[in-house]
Amino acid sequence: MRASDRAYEALREDIVEWRLLPGQVLGEVEQSERFGISRTPIREALSRLTADGLAEAHRGRGVVVSQVSLEDVRALFELREALDCRAARLAARRRDPVAFQGLAAELEAVVAQLHGPGTDRAGYYDLVERMDRAIDEATANPYLTSAQRSLRLHLARVRKLSRTNPDRLARAAAEHAQIARAIAEGSEELAEAATRVHLANSLQAVLTTPVREWVQPAPPLEAAG
Amino acid sequence: MRASDRAYEALREDIVEWRLLPGQVLGEVEQSERFGISRTPIREALSRLTADGLAEAHRGRGVVVSQVSLEDVRALFELREALDCRAARLAARRRDPVAFQGLAAELEAVVAQLHGPGTDRAGYYDLVERMDRAIDEATANPYLTSAQRSLRLHLARVRKLSRTNPDRLARAAAEHAQIARAIAEGSEELAEAATRVHLANSLQAVLTTPVREWVQPAPPLEAAG
DNA sequence: GACAAGAGTTCTGTATACATTGATGCGGGA
DNA sequence: TCCCGCATCAATGTATACAGAACTCTTGTC
Structure with missing residues (x-):
């Protein structure tokens, strides 16, 4: 299994289970250190989360967990x-x-x-x-x-x-x-x-x-x- | 505008306009040379196309344009x-x-x-x-x-x-x-x-x-x- | 002649270094 | 005291190098 897949699924679960709260900033460096992998697969994981609508790419401020109202x-x-x-x-x-x-x-x-x-x-x-x-x-x-x-x-x-x-x-x-x-x-x-x-x-x-x-x-x- | 955005939109248009036919293999190196950018933004563009359903990631053979029946x-x-x-x-x-x-x-x-x-x-x-x-x-x-x-x-x-x-x-x-x-x-x-x-x-x-x-x-x- | 095994090649997947852009904080002026 | 502008910095965006895996072509054997 690819590192980017593992990161994507882990992050997705974290968001769905409310371990990562809305508004939380998902920094590339921070997450890459957390999973022990480089930024490249993290970027792909964050990209997929954004496509799912679970996160939003804020220009200049990185990817943040989306709000739910x-x-x-x-x-x-x-x-x-x-x-x-x-x-x-x-x-x-x-x-x-x-x-x-x-x-x-x-x-x-x-x-x-x-x-x-x-x-x-x-x-x-x-x-x-x-x-x-x-x-x-x-x-x-x-x-x-x-x-x-x-x-x-x-x-x-x-x-x-x-x-x-x-x-x-x-x-x-x-x-x-x-x-x-x-x-x-x-x-x-x-x-x-x-x-x-x-x-x-x-x-x-x-x-x-x-x-x-x-x-x-x-x-x-x-x-x- | 980001290079990955340009590549994504160009590839998307090519697929929608049938300039890229179903089954066509979208090699990373090939596309990066075509757009004059590196593989990294191309990978992101292909990832988005796959999320859209316009292309499919074939294990080992790269990304190919999806079929329409x-x-x-x-x-x-x-x-x-x-x-x-x-x-x-x-x-x-x-x-x-x-x-x-x-x-x-x-x-x-x-x-x-x-x-x-x-x-x-x-x-x-x-x-x-x-x-x-x-x-x-x-x-x-x-x-x-x-x-x-x-x-x-x-x-x-x-x-x-x-x-x-x-x-x-x-x-x-x-x-x-x-x-x-x-x-x-x-x-x-x-x-x-x-x-x-x-x-x-x-x-x-x-x-x-x-x-x-x-x-x-x-x-x-x-x-x- | 056909099939299988192996080496070569080419691709993707990942890591890392560099460039560039946007945010932040401080200082000067009104 | 508030606002505007600039410098600094941190984070993203991009390029490139390396590693691993898959496909293919060749070769040998049945």
Whole structure:
């Protein structure tokens, strides 16, 4: 694996996991010393982060981690509605029924399990990721999948801001199961409707959950680390 | 302006304008000699092209211009329907009425002019570009705009494949005028419907217009020029 | 004659040195 | 006391050298 790939993925994770806060300056020399590699692969990593929208190149001041505001959350969910609804329709049209029946069954099991004592967040999130991949595969549209990939990066960052309520987790799983069933049945209308319901509830949950701070304070100029 | 920016834009134009054909290998040394700059800014330019999807990094064989197939056209228009319809709705909701009334009037003038003797393609394309920007501004959604920017790059490349029929040009202008009027009136439903009509007709036009070749032949290994 | 193994060559990936540009802080003047 | 301008400096932008890997051509063997 290339050094630039390692640096890119590490920095991306740091930003998504809020270990690197918005406004943080990502100096080339600083990061190259941190990873023990030269500036060249760091430059490529920062370039990719900028293309992803996770960072912005400020002329003369280098690359800084991008801000996330409440307005961004609205904008992200607007784009998500456009992409997810279309993806759900296309997936329902071209899906492998068995695959989505399986996902629906697994999701139902998670719903039942989340109503019990244990809360297996990791298992649920893994299942959602598999369902996203299954939808991407079913849509058979690399351009749509590419747009989704970029969008999910930002959504993951926003999601990490607030701790999802356990009750909401169970309801989200039930909504995902509904989407999977609709796709398995091949009903485009129902798949889109179920997606709309899920997105509306998800946005509601994000907006009503207490978050740390939407607008991060100006970070210290000296590097954290 | 940075050398890497110049190289990126020049290469991007070359790909969109089909001066660089799919499968063409973009060697770092070759391109650096062509632009008279070193490999470093060329690497950054190629990296951006790869992020755009206009080129692909082949392990060991460098960066090559990406292919465009009939399947890609279908996929692009599927994504376009998702993005453009949502953008039209949002623009109708948040638009500046005067701006879109002005665009509608200009488009009507172009329609009348295209029905006459002269065919001012450049003027029409410039007007469409201004309308795209106006919609981007009205949606007030940087993530949606970013997705549109990427998509339009690929669409421009596809569009250059076939010469648009003059009759189709006039009808397309009329459809654009319809969209602008709907947005100016603030009717989300009508804006979306008009967009759907335009996209269906555009796709139809692309698919029925004789094109050079959808699948380009394997390019010569030696660089062209 | 065909296939496989090896050496040569050419490419990418990385490191580092140099140039250039923008930021910062100090001093002078209004 | 505030503002403008210049010098200093630090960080980015670029060039180039080196290392490693992949492809290709050649050669030998079956």
